[in-house]
Amino acid sequence: MTNENTLPGNDAGELSGFAALGISGALLKATAAAGFTEPKPIQVQAIPPQLEGRDIFGIAQTGSGKTAAFALPILSKIIGLGTKRRPRTARALILAPTRELAVQIEDTIKLLAKGAHISTALVLGGVSRFSQVKKIGPGVDVLIATPGRLTDLVREGDLILADTKWLVLDEGDRMLDMGFINDVKRIAKATAPDRQTALFSATMPDEIAELAKGLLKNPVRIEVAPQSTAAAEIVQSVVLARTKQKRQVLSKMLADEAMHSVIVFSRTKHGADRVTKDLARDGFEAAVIHGNKSQNARQKALNDFRDGSVRILVATDIAARGIDVPGISHVVNFDLPDEAESYVHRIGRTGRNGRDGIAITLCDPSENAKLRQVERIIRMKLPVVADHLGSPDPQRDPREKTERHFEPVNDREHHGGRRDGRRPGNGGDMKRFGAKPNGERGPKPQGERPAAAKPNGSGKPDGFKRFKGNNKRRFGGKRPANRAA
Numbered sequence: 476m477t478n479e480n481t482l483p484g485n486d487a488g489e490l491s492g493f494a495a496l497g498i499s500g501a502l503l504k505a506t507a508a509a510g511f512t513e514p515k516p517i518q519v520q521a522i523p524p525q526l527e528g529r530d531i532f533g534i535a536q537t538g539s540g541k542t543a544a545f546a547l548p549i550l551s552k553i554i555g556l557g558t559k560r561r562p563r564t565a566r567a568l569i570l571a572p573t574r575e576l577a578v579q580i581e582d583t584i585k586l587l588a589k590g591a592h593i594s595t596a597l598v599l600g601g602v603s604r605f606s607q608v609k610k611i612g613p614g615v616d617v618l619i620a621t622p623g624r625l626t627d628l629v630r631e632g633d634l635i636l637a638d639t640k641w642l643v644l645d646e647g648d649r650m651l652d653m654g655f656i657n658d659v660k661r662i663a664k665a666t667a668p669d670r671q672t673a674l675f676s677a678t679m680p681d682e683i684a685e686l687a688k689g690l691l692k693n694p695v696r697i698e699v700a701p702q703s704t705a706a707a708e709i710v711q712s713v714v715l716a717r718t719k720q721k722r723q724v725l726s727k728m729l730a731d732e733a734m735h736s737v738i739v740f741s742r743t744k745h746g747a748d749r750v751t752k753d754l755a756r757d758g759f760e761a762a763v764i765h766g767n768k769s770q771n772a773r774q775k776a777l778n779d780f781r782d783g784s785v786r787i788l789v790a791t792d793i794a795a796r797g798i799d800v801p802g803i804s805h806v807v808n809f810d811l812p813d814e815a816e817s818y819v820h821r822i823g824r825t826g827r828n829g830r831d832g833i834a835i836t837l838c839d840p841s842e843n844a845k846l847r848q849v850e851r852i853i854r855m856k857l858p859v860v861a862d863h864l865g866s867p868d869p870q871r872d873p874r875e876k877t878e879r880h881f882e883p884v885n886d887r888e889h890h891g892g893r894r895d896g897r898r899p900g901n902g903g904d905m906k907r908f909g910a911k912p913n914g915e916r917g918p919k920p921q922g923e924r925p926a927a928a929k930p931n932g933s934g935k936p937d938g939f940k941r942f943k944g945n946n947k948r949r950f951g952g953k954r955p956a957n958r959a960a
């Protein structure tokens with residue numbers, strides 16, 4: 476007789492694959508149906524200790540299967556629970572830095588738990604909160620959320636975290652940097668005292684690893700490869716080009732049909748719009764995704780790229796982390812990111828799950844210091860495969876409206892503050908007083924409740940209550956309505 480707990484085809488009755496890691500029943504079936512037969516190294520190392528109840532500090536390269544490494548043990552534990560969910564509670568909470576990543580994690584969980592009667596819900600900004608509140612009303616098994624909207628719902632009593640026994644910080648270093656740390660700490664404090672916590676990322680700067688200690692209890696530390704190591708499958712190179720030459724260099728590159736699915740990363744939102752416009756003028760249709768777009772436009776751009784209806788996606792770093800679009804052939808860095816870690820995540824959109832990938836970085840001489848910083852963290856020198864610096868700047872078509880290359884305050888997607896110890900300037904300071912990290916911000920969504928809808932009773936504007944640094948008020952204040960989380 477075939478035991479549900481064993482994988483078929485093993486005559487000795489010994490467990491193999493995910494079954495050998497402790498995954499069984501409907502979950503094992505769904506995992507196999509999803510095409511996951513052999514566990515990846517991070518899954519082999521992280522699943523058993525999580526099933527034993529241990530906290531995890533997990534580092535593994537981009538595209539190496541971290542999502543299933545945290546999802547499967549949680550799902551397995553939840554399936555084994557006999558208890559009933561209480562209204563407005565969540566058994567497990569997965570935090571992610573961007574809405575698109577949260578959506579993707581929910582999709583993966585639904586796939587891995589198909590047939591296992593697991594309920595999931597999403598809580599994220601930029602879309603109506605009404606349907607989210609309704610969905611968590613009866614309580615859910617797994618809640619996937621971005622921290623801003625989640626904080627709002629907890630503060631307003633629409634969500635109770637006291638029964639949350641599993642907490643995951645996907646892209647953990649990002650969740651613990653300055654843009655998110657306060658929300659994440661408050662959220663963690665509100666979860667069950669005996670909760671189990673897992674933190675995963677491909678990068679982990681030392682100072683953030685230090686912060687993680689405050690959230691993890693005696694964690695099992697797993698490092699499949701040293702942090703910031705790029706997947707071996709990604710062939711990386713640099714093209715030297717002055718800023719004014721980059722448009723022409725990019726368009727020439729894209730004429731090669733071997734570049735069949737390409738993400739072009741831009742450091743700023745205006746830059747992303749400008750690259751998209753220039754590509755259109757040069758005959759290339761591209762979708763664009765950045766934090767000034769509506770949530771619908773963001774998700775549509777990603778979906779069009781995912782399903783192959785557009786070949787090129789121009790993106791800021793909101794698409795740098797976690798996004799899994801199998802088959803991206805090339806990543807082009809139109810410019811270097813402000814933070815070296817972002818480079819690792821950007822290029823990690825290709826070369827996923829053992830596939831090949833090519834990453835090309837266009838570098839103006841003014842970006843040399845950033846390039847050296849990237850080379851330092853990835854511990855390798857990047858080969859220069861082309862040098863345009865000796866060529867003259869191309870002439871712009873005089874009929875094209877020239878745009879000023881200024882960088883408005885707040886034009887960069889938020890990267891979570893600076894790690895050089897200096898206080899942030901204008902744009903950075905906003906987040907201390909209530910603005911959201913850009914990756915989390917969007918135009919005010921339809922259906923968002925106005926601030927006056929639920930009076931806080933203080934008679935003061937709500938924003939005053941919040942950043943007093945008093946932990947007792949954790950979820951006491953109200954987020955101003957314009958802070959679409």
Ligand SMILES: Nc1ncnc2c1ncn2[C@@H]1O[C@H](COP(=O)(O)OP(=O)(O)OP(=O)(O)O)[C@@H](O)[C@H]1O
Pocket residue numbers: 510511512513514515518535536537538539540541542543676677796797798799801823827828
């Ligand atoms: N055991 C497995 N067998 C087959 N495919 C797998 C397995 N585990 C994961 N995958 C696939 O590998 C791809 C990458 O997985 P995932 O998105 O979890 O990577 P990641 O480590 O989280 O990357 P990132 O650091 O970019 O977030 C996904 O398409 C996923 O479906």
Ligand SMILES: [Mg+2]
Pocket residue numbers: 541542645797
């Ligand atoms: Mg991931």
